[in-house]
Amino acid sequence: MKFGHATLLLLLPCVGLLIGMLTGVGSLVIQAFAGSQGPSIANFTEFTSRPEVVGVFWYTHEVALIVTLICVFFSYPLAVFMAMRPRLIYLILILLPLMVSIVVRTYGWVVLLGPRGLVNTLLIDVGLIDRPMRLMFNTGGVVVGLVHIFIPFAVLSILAVYVKIEKSLPEAAMSLGASPFKVFTKVILPLSLPGVATAATIVYLLTLGAIVTPLLLGGQQQTMLGTMIYNQMLVYYNFPAASASAILLTASAAIAVIPFQLIDRWATRKLPGGEQS
Amino acid sequence: MPAGEVQVDRVMKRYGPVQAVQNVSLNVRGAEFLSLLGPSGCGKTTLLRMIAGFETPTEGRIMIDGADVTKVPTYRRPIGMVMQSLALFPHMDVRENVTFGLILRKESRAIAERKAEDALAMVGLAGYGDRLVHQLSGGQKQRVALARSLVTEPAVLLLDEPLSALDLKLRQQMQEELKRIQKRVGTTFIFVTHDQEEAMTMSDRIAVVNEGQIEQVGSPQEIYDSPASLFVANFVGDTNVLQAEVLGSDASGTQVRLLGTGETVNARGAAFAQGARVELMVRPDYLRLNSPGAGTGLTGTITERTFVGNTTRYLVSVNGREMKVRVPHSPQVNGFMPGQDVLITWPSGGCVALPSTKN
Amino acid sequence: MKLGPALLTSFAFAAFLFILAPILIVVMASFTPRGYLDFPPQGLSLKWYAEVLGSWVWLRAFMFSVALAFVAATATTFICFLAALVTTRRRVPGKSLFELLVQLPLLLPHAALAMALFSLVLFIGLRGTFMGLVIAHLIVVMPFVYSPIVNGLRQHDLSLEEAAMTLGADPVTIFRKITLPMIRPALVSAFLFSFIVSFDEVTVSVFLIGVDLTTLPVKILSDIQASASPAIAAVSTLLMCLTLAMVYVVNRFVGIRMFVENRA
């Protein structure tokens, strides 16, 4: 069918949504730079001048890095397994949790790790401990919960790239005398690296922005940027401070994923379409 | 029944800087099988799509049966089309595909289904109505596409390289069948192909297209025996091209002298000025090989001999130039061997003088 | 060489167990007869299901979430379908910027996106209203809808439409009989997926709920913080059954692989 100029009008509803989104971002920026007398950066200096807030900032990135590393490390072999045994059931096992709300999945960890949770009960019953251990409201709990929630994203990202690797390439490498180890390090790993970079980017971003999981599994000492924004906004009603935090969160996220993007660039530099993207 | 005459009148199509079709005029006669033949990228598809109404000519008009359809949308043109991809609707079974156009024309379902069954029978697929598209073989898909576009009785059927996806055997079989069906239904077929053999075997007339222009329109034999240009000569069949100089030329033919050997040859071809440089075209299968001294002709040495079944191909070095000769095979005759000296002769009228491309 | 695959397989099953464990635990916990969560459950009881299903508060939150997800998914699917029709078929100035912006909700950290949408809804004076949540959800699910529809349209063979035209079909007929049936799987998948995303959404919604207007996930979130009632486990289990049913529907109609193939 011919699409003339008039059909551009069909874009309008979608453009309207985008304008709405940008309006939100814009008014967020305005809030963040609002001072008592005109524009100021007071909200940002307030942020950087309080050590406990700066501590939250670095702690958030630390958790994000740990969660990213764990996710990538465990999802790679899982993706390899799923590529080797392409069964629908495995795919469903990975996809199903994605479709369950993160509140419910985090709640599962509360039930598991809580003071009266399964793990503590078992350990007490077996007699290994006599009082419940502190399994959540600490960094470990937060990391476990976040890894659990984001690992499907990582697996799917790696899998998407992995299954596209030409089957004849490892065979060709073997025919040229490469050992299985060499085949992996010289052929498969370099070709699947873009998937790893995507996985790392996604998990890092998701962890930075998480609210629910650190809220439920973290304690007072484990405040992350997401929970801090949540508190600033919904507990203290400090809209300007929350806006400034959100902007610092976004800016630091943009900077933090650069290394992953560079890895992706480097890994695809010789592939068709690799240089320009 | 409509005659199915198509007139393409000084049609031009530009895509930005690309001149896909340049000033093409073409009269397609009613009920004929006309092929548009040319190399890939020469503008055949563009021309066909303008007749179909998918593209609007930048300049010029297109008429079908005397009516100017240049601005008429595809769905109101009296045409049918078989696409290169066939474009069978995958969400419909064979019957639904074939009745699609009939139902749009407000035929009752009963009549549409009867006509569809007839059309399927015509293409040799009687009883295939319930099959799903993906259950058909390549050749069967071909037939369904043909039935679907013929069942609405269009004045003109446009076909864009519909056989290109088939293997050789099946393609040859479909070529014959297409030809037979075309004669039977009497619909005008405009058939796009880049395969000269296909065009030769099927067409009443061939229009040879090159770089957006039509170089020649004629019967397969005219195109083969009397190409109008060097391009046509080269594109349709094998040729030898020799440089020559015009000694004399009139309506009955042209006498030329070959450059290099000085041989005098009588050739067909339009009137040329005396002394003009021309190209002399001669088909390898017009040439004969003889032992040296058996008459007048070009002497040379066999450099290569290839047996290809029905013929034997020789490469003969004449005066430092290679000439191709093709000799019908017969089991009794052993022919010549590489290294042997031979005399090349040809019947008079076997050569065509063509305007030289280099001046 | 034999050891490798065996190791990989056992690792994979351990990983699947890790992924499923918290979900299974919730299901098991929901059947406890006690007033608090305990393990292993002392007996089996449906009393928490009875409590939840008989509770007006939970039902209201559920119905509100369903309405929200339905409106958001329907509207976004329609809006993105119109946009994708244009962007896949003609040159659109600024198309790459347009597509980047469509993906922006996925690229922004969730907490920042939530703040931006909160600002928007506050700006247009709709905080605490159904419309406010709808607008925010439209934007949240947009990238999940746009990509599969664009992929569906790209795979759609335009020569089918041309063939229909040579058979006498006008543009409206072509749209009804060819285009729509051909990309229906993509539309259905986009709709169901965005429904699930919207239904599960909590990070953005928690900023936008009203005094007595809350979505089911947000209610679960606040209840987890406030109490240890096994009712939450029962609700969560019901929610998962609903999700399971939807995944089943998706798999029946369009195939679950579509979700993997259509990820941006």
Ligand SMILES: Nc1ncnc2c1ncn2[C@@H]1O[C@H](COP(=O)(O)OP(=O)(O)O)[C@@H](O)[C@H]1O
């Ligand atoms: N839609 C288009 N936009 C730009 N150029 C086109 C378009 N369609 C065809 N062309 C150009 O026009 C020329 C003729 O193309 P086409 O008619 O498809 O050739 P053929 O069918 O003979 O192979 C080619 O150079 C092609 O690149």
Ligand SMILES: [Mg+2]
């Ligand atoms: Mg073509």
